[in-house]
Amino acid sequence: QVQLVESGGGLVQAGGSLRLSCAASGRPFSSYDMGWFRQAPGNEREFVAAFMRWPDGSTYYADSVKGRFTISRDNAKKMVYLQMNSLKPEDTAAYYCAAGRYGSSWSSDGSYDYWGQGTQVTVSK
Numbered sequence: 001q002v003q004l005v006e007s008g009g010g011l012v013q014a015g016g017s018l019r020l021s022c023a024a025s026g027r028p029f030s031s032y033d034m035g036w037f038r039q040a041p042g043n044e045r046e047f048v049a050a051f052m053r054w055p056d057g058s059t060y061y062a063d064s065v066k067g068r069f070t071i072s073r074d075n076a077k078k079m080v081y082l083q084m085n086s087l088k089p090e091d092t093a094a095y096y097c098a099a100g101r102y103g104s105s106w107s108s109d110g111s112y113d114y115w116g117q118g119t120q121v122t123v124s125k
Contacts, residue, residue: 002026002114004097009119012087016123020082022097022116030054030075033100035112036082038093038121047107048095049082060106065091087123094118 008020020036033053039045049071052058059071070083080097096118103111 002029002032002099004099004114004116006095006097006116006119009095009121011122011124013124014087014089016087017083017085018087018121020084020095020097020119020121022080022082024078024080024097024099026114029078031101033103033106033111034071034073034080035098035100035106036071036080037096037098037109038091039096039118040093043093045096045109047109050106051080052106053101062107084121087121089123089125092121092123094120 003025005023012018031053035050036048037045038048047062048065049069050060051071051073068086073080097116098112099114100112105111
């Protein structure tokens with residue numbers, strides 16, 4: 001079992017920055033692929049970014065956030081982060097941290113077994 005708790009969401013003006021954090025507890029953190037997803041009202045949950053487990057270490061981003069968002073992880077602290085810069089109103093959503101080990105697609109929410117409760121990000125014009 002893995003428990004995930006997100007934090008760092010809030011209200012920010014367009015062009016601003018936020019850093020989301022996800023604290024994990026449970027099984028060896030380094031053995032999990034970690035992802036960030038988001039869901040806006042009325043929309044399906046969508047992939048944002050992923051950081052593959054050790055020793056791979058590859059990162060992946062949705063085209064909509066590439067160049068603006070950065071995912072990172074600290075295996076010793078069991079933390080994963082999402083640095084969000086140049087935020088846009090369309091980034092407004094609830095952001096979820098997810099962990100998985102056996103998924104076949106890093107961008108599919110079906111590849112992740114554990115989810116946090118989410119943190120709200122609201123970007124004003």
